[in-house]
Amino acid sequence: MAYDFSKLKASIKETEEWLLRELSGVRTGRATPTLLDGVKPEAYGTRTPLRELASVSVEDARTLRIVPWDMSILKTIEKGITEADLGVGVAIDDQGLRVSFPSLTSERRTQLSKLAGDKTEQAKVTLRSHRTDALKALETAEKAGGIGEDEVKRLKNEIQKLIDIGNDSLIKVLERKEEEIAQ
Structure with missing residues (x-):
């Protein structure tokens, strides 16, 4: 009986994708639209994700350009970004909003590197859990008599x-993020 590794491989891939999503929200010195994913201004009577109210694009390394679909909610979007407390500067101009990200201090870079390391450690713990599950499934199959001792090893x-x-892949993701933070 051949052992099916597809579930384990899928779990490892999911864990890496989770880490990538988590680290994309960690601010580096570069401005990226994903940094505003958590911003939900009060618009049309409900809290709405910013990406549903406006287009967000990169203007330069430290600036994002926000162009609302409806210019009447410009102030609402500005207020939402300010309330999100991201430590950014927001300015309204004739085209929409400009969000400026200040340079990171060395203390903040250290905090962000630690946060990225913590997220990576969480992902590694998840991988260990997946390994344990796979080994238990293997043990069960062995006890049922479907797999021989040599095959189990x-x-x-x-x-x-x-x-x-999977662990090597997570470490590479962390190293790339730490490089971004250091810039």
Whole structure:
């Protein structure tokens, strides 16, 4: 009986994607539209995600341009960004809004690196959990008599190789993020 690694591989991929999503929200010295994903201004009687109210684009390394679909809610969007307390400067001009991101201090860079490291550690813990689940499934199959002892050893090594590859991938994601933070 061949062991199916597809579930484990999918779990490893999901964990890496989760880490990428989490780290995309960690502000670096560069302005990216994802930094405003958490902004939900009070518009039309309800809190609405900014991306549903306006287009957000990168103007330069430290500035985002926000062009509302409806210019009458310009002040509402400005208020929403200010209330989000992102530590950014917001200015209204004739085309919409400009959001300026200040340079990061060395203290803030250290905090962000620690946060990125913590998120990566969470992802590694998740990978270890996936490994445990896969090993338990393997044990169950062995007890049921579907897999021999030599095959179990080989499959355990294969599971560990997949987890090691996943961990290496998480570390690379962290290193890229730390590079961004350092710039």
